[in-house]
Amino acid sequence: xxxxxxxxxxxxxxxxxxxxxxxxxxxxxxxxxxxxxxxxxxxxxxxxxxxxxxxxxxxxxxxxxxxxxxxxxxxxxxxxxxxxxxxxxxxxxxxxxxxxxxxxxxxxxxxxxxxxxxxxxxxxxxxxxxxxxxxxxxxxxxxxxxxxxxxxxxxxxxxxxxxxxxxxxxxxxxxxxxxxxxxxxxxxxxxxxxxxxxxxxxxxxxxxxxxxxxxxxxxxxxxxxxxxxxxxxxxxxxxxxxxxxxxxxxxxx
Numbered sequence: 001x002x003x004x005x006x007x008x009x010x011x012x013x014x015x016x017x018x019x020x021x022x023x024x025x026x027x028x029x030x031x032x033x034x035x036x037x038x039x040x041x042x043x044x045x046x047x048x049x050x051x052x053x054x055x056x057x058x059x060x061x062x063x064x065x066x067x068x069x070x071x072x073x074x075x076x077x078x079x080x081x082x083x084x085x086x087x088x089x090x091x092x093x094x095x096x097x098x099x100x101x102x103x104x105x106x107x108x109x110x111x112x113x114x115x116x117x118x119x120x121x122x123x124x125x126x127x128x129x130x131x132x133x134x135x136x137x138x139x140x141x142x143x144x145x146x147x148x149x150x151x152x153x154x155x156x157x158x159x160x161x162x163x164x165x166x167x168x169x170x171x172x173x174x175x176x177x178x179x180x181x182x183x184x185x186x187x188x189x190x191x192x193x194x195x196x197x198x199x200x201x202x203x204x205x206x207x208x209x210x211x212x213x214x215x216x217x218x219x220x221x222x223x224x225x226x227x228x229x230x231x232x233x234x235x236x237x238x239x240x241x242x243x244x245x246x247x248x249x250x251x252x253x
Contacts, residue, residue, distance in 0.1 A: 003035050004211040011215020015053045018216070019184055019223035022161015025050075028212055029102070029158060037205055039098040043090060043156055044198035047191050048209030050157065053216035054188035058181075060224035066181035075182060076189025078143045079150025083190035084197060086154030091201035105158060134172050142172040146186070153187065154194045160187065180224070 010031045014024035025046055032042035061067065093101070134142075145167045153160045161183060168179040198204060 003208070006031065006035075007208055007211040008215040011049055011053075011212040011217075012219040012222075013215075014049065014212070015056075015216030015219025015221075016223040017219075018050070018053060018161060018187075019057045019180060019220045020226075022163075022165065023159060024161075024216075024219075025158045028216075032205070032208055032212075033099070035208070037208065038095045039102055040091065040093060040095050041202055041205060043098070043102075044087075044195075044202050045205045045209040046157065046212070047195040047198060048204065048206065049212035049216040050187065050191045051195060052213045053220040054184045054191065056217045057184040057220040057224040058188060060221050061177075061181040061184065064224075066178060068178075068182070069185065072182045072185035073189070075143060075146050076186045078146035079153060079186060079190040080193055082147045082150030082152070083154030083193045086151040086156075087194040087197040088154075088201070090155045091198055102156070102158075105156060108159075134174075138172050142167055145171065149186075150190050153190050154197070157187075157191075157194075184220070184224070 007028075010027055014028040016024070017027070018024035028049060029039075029042045029046050032045060033039055037045065090098075149160065149163050149167065152163060164183045164186060165176075165179055168174050168182055169176060174182065
């Protein structure tokens with residue numbers, strides 16, 4: 001029973017981080033591995049929690065007026081081919097190899113997260129901020145880049161927020177709140193495909209996944225409503241410590 005409580009608490013942190021910026025799955029996937037779930041199955045089971053987390057966040061953003069569903073949907077559709085291939089490839093990787101790959105990916109994300117965060121230099125926009133029309137060239141590039149992001153999201157999902165945010169914020173020139181509102185919708189779209197593929201290829205741990213989901217819904221809703229930056233430095237420090245611990249666990253134990 002304590003495992004379900006741990007997963008619920010982990011889910012709250014995971015959902016909050018995923019919706020605020022990204023990287024929440026850096027907690028949820030390794031925690032399931034610590035609980036004895038094989039790495040490939042943990043990666044797949046994590047999608048059970050991601051789906052309701054993003055539904056809750058979409059609803060929260062929509063209540064605040066951030067609901068350009070047409071653009072979110074077209075961006076999401078572009079991720080589907082990559083997500084289909086990525087999730088299938090991930091389901092075929094032997095578990096031992098997957099653990100090493102996961103450790104390498106987590107190390108790469110750790111390095112990226114240690115770099116200066118240009119977003120933190122700008123104040124978080126409010127729902128009243130104006131959003132200029134996106135130039136056609138930037139719109140095209142944004143959709144093209146979604147194909148590659150879809151593969152990453154389907155394959156492992158970890159760190160996908162750190163890929164989506166630069167594309168939406170820098171390439172497509174959206175403010176950060178609008179960026180997050182589109183991000184959660186895009187992830188919702190490709191996660192449906194990824195979860196279907198994983199379910200057909202692996203035996204998911206639905207009990208753990210649903211316990212995690214209860215937490216991610218809570219955390220995701222909170223993040224969508226709060227959208228503040230206080231405590232980001234402390235969160236990153238905590239994540240860095242946890243990531244290092246999990247890399248050691250995956251590689252040496």
